[in-house]
Amino acid sequence: MTYMPQRKCILLVDDDHDFVEATTAVLESVYDVDMAYGGGEGLAKARTSRPDLILLDVIMPDMDGFDVCEELKADPALADVPIIMLTSLPGALGPSGKVGCVSQAEDYLEKPVRPAELLRRVGKFLAGGEQDSQR
Amino acid sequence: MTITLEQLRHSDIFGELADDELAQLVPVCHRAVYREGEVVLAEDAPADWLFIVEQGVLTLEKRIQLGRRGTLRTATVGIVGPGKSAGLSALTPSHVYTSTAVCLEPVQVIALDARTLRRLLNDNPRVGYKVMSVIAGLARARYKSATDTLAYFVSLVSHELRAPLAAIENYLNVMLDGFAGELSDKQQRMLRRSALRVNDLRLLIGDIVDLARMRPEQIQADFEVFDPGEVGADSIEDVRLAAGEKNVRIKIEPPKFVKIVGARRRLRQVFTNLLTNAVKFSPSGSTVTFRARYEPDAVIFEVEDEGIGIPPDDQPHIFDDFFRAENVGDVSGVGLGLSIARKVVDAHNGKILVTSPYLDGKTGTRFTVVIPRNLLTPEMRRSVQSESK
Numbered sequence: 001m002t003y004m005p006q007r008k009c010i011l012l013v014d015d016d017h018d019f020v021e022a023t024t025a026v027l028e029s030v031y032d033v034d035m036a037y038g039g040g041e042g043l044a045k046a047r048t049s050r051p052d053l054i055l056l057d058v059i060m061p062d063m064d065g066f067d068v069c070e071e072l073k074a075d076p077a078l079a080d081v082p083i084i085m086l087t088s089l090p091g092a093l094g095p096s097g098k099v100g101c102v103s104q105a106e107d108y109l110e111k112p113v114r115p116a117e118l119l120r121r122v123g124k125f126l127a128g129g130e131q132d133s134q135r
Numbered sequence: 136m137t138i139t140l141e142q143l144r145h146s147d148i149f150g151e152l153a154d155d156e157l158a159q160l161v162p163v164c165h166r167a168v169y170r171e172g173e174v175v176l177a178e179d180a181p182a183d184w185l186f187i188v189e190q191g192v193l194t195l196e197k198r199i200q201l202g203r204r205g206t207l208r209t210a211t212v213g214i215v216g217p218g219k220s221a222g223l224s225a226l227t228p229s230h231v232y233t234s235t236a237v238c239l240e241p242v243q244v245i246a247l248d249a250r251t252l253r254r255l256l257n258d259n260p261r262v263g264y265k266v267m268s269v270i271a272g273l274a275r276a277r278y279k280s281a282t283d284t285l286a287y288f289v290s291l292v293s294h295e296l297r298a299p300l301a302a303i304e305n306y307l308n309v310m311l312d313g314f315a316g317e318l319s320d321k322q323q324r325m326l327r328r329s330a331l332r333v334n335d336l337r338l339l340i341g342d343i344v345d346l347a348r349m350r351p352e353q354i355q356a357d358f359e360v361f362d363p364g365e366v367g368a369d370s371i372e373d374v375r376l377a378a379g380e381k382n383v384r385i386k387i388e389p390p391k392f393v394k395i396v397g398a399r400r401r402l403r404q405v406f407t408n409l410l411t412n413a414v415k416f417s418p419s420g421s422t423v424t425f426r427a428r429y430e431p432d433a434v435i436f437e438v439e440d441e442g443i444g445i446p447p448d449d450q451p452h453i454f455d456d457f458f459r460a461e462n463v464g465d466v467s468g469v470g471l472g473l474s475i476a477r478k479v480v481d482a483h484n485g486k487i488l489v490t491s492p493y494l495d496g497k498t499g500t501r502f503t504v505v506i507p508r509n510l511l512t513p514e515m516r517r518s519v520q521s522e523s524k
Contacts, residue, residue: 016298022305025314059294088294088301110400112304112337114372115312 007032008126011051013042013068014086015060019111023055026115031126039063043071046078053125056105058087073104082106082125086113138164138245146187146245148220148269156262163251168243175221175236175244182224182232184246191242192216195234209235213277223270225249226256289344300337304330331376335467338411342471345404346456349475354482357398358512363434364392366399367425370406374414382419385410388426395434396510401479405487408472409438409502415466416500417442429508433485436504444498445491453489480504 009032014020020035027033034049036042039060046054054072058065065085072078083104088111107121140157143149143164149157166189169175175186175193186193195213212234215221221236221244230249256263307330309315311323318326371385378385406425413423421441428435445453449460454477457470480487486505493501511519 016302018302019305022302022309025309026312029314059298088297111298111301112308114308115314117372 008052009034009049010053010055010122010126011036011042011046011049012055013037013039013045013060013065014055014057016057019057019086023113023118026118027122030119031122039065039068042068046072046081047075050078051081053122054081054083055109055122056083056085058085069105084109084121084125086111088112138166142189142245143187145218146220147218147273148185148187148223148266151265151269152262156259156265159255159259159262160247160252163248163255164245166243167246169238169241171238171240173238173242175238175242176232178232178235180232182222182230183249184222185225185249185252186221186236187245187247188215188217188219188221189243189245190217192239193221193236193242194239195221195236197234214239220273222249223273226253226266226270293344296340297337300333300340304333304337307333327376327380331380334373334376338407339469339471341404342469342475345475346471349478351478351482354398354401354479356513357401358396358510359399360394360396360512361399362392362394363397363402363427363436364389366403367406367427367436369403370410371425373403373407374410377411378414378423381414381417383414383417384420384422385414386422386424388424390428392427393429395506395508396512396515397483397506398479401482402506405476405479405504406436406438408476409504412468412472413438413440413442413500413502415468416440416463432509433505433507436506437501439493439499439501441497441499444500445489450489450491454487476504480506483507483510 007030010027011034012020012023012027013036014023015037017037020037024033024035031052034045034051036045040062042054042056043063045051056065056068060068065087069083069085072081072083083106085105085108087108106125109118109121138161140154140161143157143160144152149160152160169191176182176184178196178198193215194211195215196209197212199208199210215236222232224230224232225247226249256266307326310318311326311330367387367389371387374385410423410425417423417440423441424437424439426437426439443462445460446462449458452458453460454473455470456474458474459468459470477487483506485507486503488503488505489500490503491500492498
């Protein structure tokens with residue numbers, strides 16, 4: 001049997017293609033990254049691939065991040081996948097924001113996100129960057 | 136040509152009056168014609184006439200000057216077309232025009248002498264009540280239109296401008312941190328300058344939006360338990376690039392931090408604004424010090440610089456909206472950072488003080504922020520209220 005560590009996988013859900021490209025360039029240094037450009041696509045990919053962490057934008061045209069978060073947390077198969085919500089609206093996710101979802105998402109980040117801060121916050125939930133697997 | 140009752144009835148102000156009531160107004164009217172570009176009434180002039188436009192269009196303009204040193208500009212605040220009135224201040228104290236009406240094209244008006252009109256309305260309370268009710272309705276409609284426009288603008292600016300700026304800043308940060316390949320020294324410098332300018336723009340947009348909607352209860356609704364050390368570290372990171380560009384050293388004197396209650400994001404804004412100013416107004420090679428200490432009832436934060444200082448005459452105004460001190464020269468800014476800081480600190484029942492100079496024989500400024508330690512989050516407040524029942 002050979003030990004082959006696999007990289008942990010992050011699902012990045014954001015309709016801003018530029019933000020996705022810039023953020024992926026940072027995350028790929030440590031993690032595998034899957035992208036979804038809308039809330040509906042994000043839910044579908046989360047259900048099929050079960051990522052290790054989800055970065056979830058708030059404002060998206062088809063389905064906003066709050067609704068996606070609620071659905072994910074209501075799904076027993078995905079409820080324990082950590083979610084970090086993202087927004088370019090300062091204070092949108094503060095304590096007086098949409099409390100129902102903020103209290104379920106594990107963390108939030110305000111854009112723009114500095115690379116070091118992004119990796120630090122993601123790393124809190126995905127220590128090591130790798131998961132063990134045995135073949 | 137004589138002015139008829141029908142012509143007066145077509146106006147927005149007098150449309151509700153009966154014939155006998157309108158008949159009383161005819162003697163105080165006369166007709167006037169203005170050329171394109173002519174000023175019909177001027178801002179701050181005594182409101183001696185009320186005008187009803189019969190033909191043509193007037194624009195209403197206001198003078199705007201941000202702060203003491205801002206460039207004087209004019210802004211169009213309304214349009215007055217046929218059947219509409221200009222110069223409502225003729226009937227409302229302090230009887231001084233609040234804007235300037237300029238002809239967009241040749242204009243024909245019915246002008247009513249204000250003094251005589253006011254006396255007439257005073258002597259006929261029934262007519263006076265009808266006219267003032269209409270004016271109140273017009274004022275309400277204009278106010279609603281202005282606040283709707285402001286709300287739309289704030290909402291638009293909040294996301295539609297911020298999102299693209301955030302995307303630009305993300306790309307710049309990713310490149311500067313080496314995630315997109317190696318950069319030459321020249322590329323590094325240009326990208327650093329770009330990141331600084333975009334950051335300034337993003338903060339300015341944030342300040343303008345905040346000014347439009349910052350109320351104490353909104354800030355207090357965001358109170359949470361947090362570590363002020365993390366907020367301080369975030370603020371230092373916010374100014375690290377600008378300080379590096381100017382070769383200004385940031386010295387930190389932290390205590391052993393204990394969690395407190397406050398609006399975390401807003402306090403970060405306060406410290407970032409103070410540090411940004413300190414760096415902006417400090418010479419190259421100088422030091423900005425950021426320290427904190429705990430007292431039984433409050434946490435005290437201080438930001439000190441070795442910069443140009445604030446003239447004594449300006450210090451009482453330094454927290455006013457759009458105020459900039461006399462000695463700022465060409466340093467960029469619109470004068471919102473300190474006024475926002477003051478609003479945030481006030482919402483925390485705290486204090487913000489300025490001392491300049493703070494050392495004998497040396498220029499420089501110290502800002503002191505005092506945040507009480509007895510604040511409650513919304514949940515704590517609800518818990519206290521239900522226990523007391």
